[in-house]
Amino acid sequence: MRLFWEHGYEDTSISDLTTAMGIASPSLYAAFGDKQHLFEEAVERYANGPGAVVATAMAEPTARQAIVRSLVDAARLYAADDRPPGCLIVNEPRLTDRRGASEAAILGRLRRGVAEGDVPADTDVKALAAYVCAVITGMSARARGGASSEELAAVARIAIRTFPIEDSGL
Amino acid sequence: MRLFWEHGYEDTSISDLTTAMGIASPSLYAAFGDKQHLFEEAVERYANGPGAVVATAMAEPTARQAIVRSLVDAARLYAADDRPPGCLIVNEPRLTDRRGASEAAILGRLRRGVAEGDVPADTDVKALAAYVCAVITGMSARARGGASSEELAAVARIAIRTFPIEDSGL
DNA sequence: AACGTTCTGTAGCGGCCGCTATAGAATGAT
DNA sequence: ATCATTCTATAGCGGCCGCTACAGAACGTT
Secondary structure (H helix, E strand, O other): HHHHHHHHOOOOOOOHHHHOOOOOHHHHHHHOHHHHHHHHHHHHHHHHOOOOOHHHHHHOOOHHHHHHHHHHHHHHOOOOOOOOOOOOHHHOOOOOHHHHHHHHHHHHHHHHHHOOOOOOOOOOHHHHHHHHHHHHHHHHHHHOOOOOOOHHHHHHHHHHOOOOOOOOOO | HHHHHOOOOOOOOHHHHHHHHHHOOHHHHHHHHHHHHHHHHHHHHHHHHOOOOOHHHHOOOOOOHHHHHHHHHHHHHHHOOOOOOOOOOHHHOOOOHHHHHHHHHHHHHHHHHHHHOOOOOOOOOHHHHHHHHHHHEEEEEEEHOOOHHHHHHHHHHHOOOOOOOOOOOO
């Protein structure tokens, strides 16, 4: 998982993986089938662990808090010094579906916000969800380029200013 | 240039290039040296042509107009149907220097704005430049994912709301 | 028309890729 | 202690990569 996270699918070779695991390639193939399956298992593990930032943030009581939490957590986690920088799902081209699911989660949370009254009814929720995803993508890219958590947090703070929803501390 | 733009450096093979050019590989090597040099020439050509969006936008009279123009132009060009989607320089991992130059240009324009009075003196210009770059990166990524110009423009409009500078039409 | 030069294309180099056939080591049962 | 079974590692498959030696075609000169 860490290797795919750091280097991406294409730039992680079977040789890299077996070396890191301390096994030989036939053992890897016996255990995981092929590279594709191993990758899927790694992504699943990632999505249920380090990659659950956005998903868990959506549980916040208001839509604004949910999105603020996404961005703030992303800023911290994408540049945490005990992990590879950025987000595996955001950076890996072939994970379009997973990214779509994240965006759908954000969109759903915004719509719930409209329904519950904490988001103005005239808000273009689709565009806002796309915007949040774009910012998160940009943050992940910057993390990969060596940006610090503080720098990402500064970006997040600016991004948050756009919301048509009242401030709520944080 | 188009091949590198569409598929990136690694996923564009010499075979792809020679096929597109209608020549054989020895001719390519005679003309460009090696793949790396050809890529650099292609990037140079890109930077002086389709990739000059941000650079030219910086010439706008105010910093705000410059940044608004960057985002609006990016929205239109990144999803123009007569070109590959997104930005070569933004998407290619190895072009860190070029990206740094773009960010420096934005930062310089913001500082000039502070000096000329059209940007508030207490603005965190570094963070704002980082934010703009992050949004542009996100827009390029979305373009690659198939987003339309309209969708990108919607993202740009939201992004623009953050600016601590007065609106000026557009 | 014959020649010398320039250029293009065929063929193939070494190297790494994902993947696997096969032989040998470790383990449990008799 | 011997054997049957499971697992592991060595070695190597075909394929594509970037790159190039070399032979043959095209062309300007005499």
